[in-house]
Amino acid sequence: DSGVTQTPKHLITATGQRVTLRCSPRSGDLSVYWYQQSLDQGLQFLIQYYNGEERAKGNILERFSAQQFPDLHSELNLSSLELGDSALYFCASSVGSSGGSPLHFGNGTRLTVT
Amino acid sequence: AQTVTQSQPEMSVQEAETVTLSCTYDTSESDYYLFWYKQPPSRQMILVIRQEAYKQQNATENRFSVNFQKAAKSFSLKISDSQLGDAAMYFCAYRVQGAQKLVFGQGTRLTINP
Numbered sequence: 002d003s004g005v006t007q008t009p010k011h012l013i014t015a016t017g018q019r020v021t022l023r024c025s026p027r028s029g030d031l032s033v034y035w036y037q038q039s040l041d042q043g044l045q046f047l048i049q050y051y052n053g054e055e056r057a058k059g060n061i062l063e064r065f066s067a068q069q070f071p072d073l074h075s076e077l078n079l080s081s082l083e084l085g086d087s088a089l090y091f092c093a094s095s096v097g098s099s100g101g102s103p104l105h106f107g108n109g110t111r112l113t114v115t
Numbered sequence: 116a117q118t119v120t121q122s123q124p125e126m127s128v129q130e131a132e133t134v135t136l137s138c139t140y141d142t143s144e145s146d147y148y149l150f151w152y153k154q155p156p157s158r159q160m161i162l163v164i165r166q167e168a169y170k171q172q173n174a175t176e177n178r179f180s181v182n183f184q185k186a187a188k189s190f191s192l193k194i195s196d197s198q199l200g201d202a203a204m205y206f207c208a209y210r211v212q213g214a215q216k217l218v219f220g221q222g223t224r225l226t227i228n229p
Contacts, residue, residue: 003159043206043221044206089158100212101167101212103162104160
């Protein structure tokens with residue numbers, strides 16, 4: 002158990018809808034990262050927060066947004082969903098915000114858009 | 116651009132044998148970190164081993180060890196005495212000191228034959 006909690010485990014929704022994915026980092030970790038894992042694109046970095054502030058942005062679509070709350074949990078909001086958004090979404094956390102701090106991953110949320 | 120290449124999409128090995136997974140990366144940085152992650156069928160991303168680029172000594176974690184060749188930008192993972200539980204996707208990852216983004220390779224699927 003990595004200590005990173007993601008909910009829900011599975012999500013099935015229709016195109017055009019909006020969903021929220023939630024992540025609680027490991028105790029003591031200040032950084033939260035979101036990654037998308039699709040079959041054909043491996044693990045793609047979406048966004049990172051450190052102690053409530055956005056630190057880095059990757060290939061995150063404008064339809065997607067995220068935030069980190071004062072209690073350090075994070076939410077990833079996906080709107081106007083398309084079939085291509087179907088993927089496994091991972092949250093990870095680390096103590097530091099860069100360099101050698103290893104990322105500890107949650108079990109992921111499997112999103113299926115129909 | 117920083118890239119990580121895993122040239123072996125699939126590998127297989129007999130139980131109790133040794134297998135080596137390849138990884139190369141492209142960077143102009145001198146201070147960075149390298150990681151191997153394991154993703155079993157449970158989908159969780161599990162940290163296997165970590166290497167600091169400034170350390171010449173290869174990292175070792177029980178049956179897992181790396182062969183880090185900085186000049187060649189190569190970071191292979193050796194699994195000794197392979198066990199059925201080692202069957203998984205293995206991802207090589209790279210992160211520059213001071214950077215937030217952890218860059219992943221496309222993964223190698225390892226099968227253990229009993």
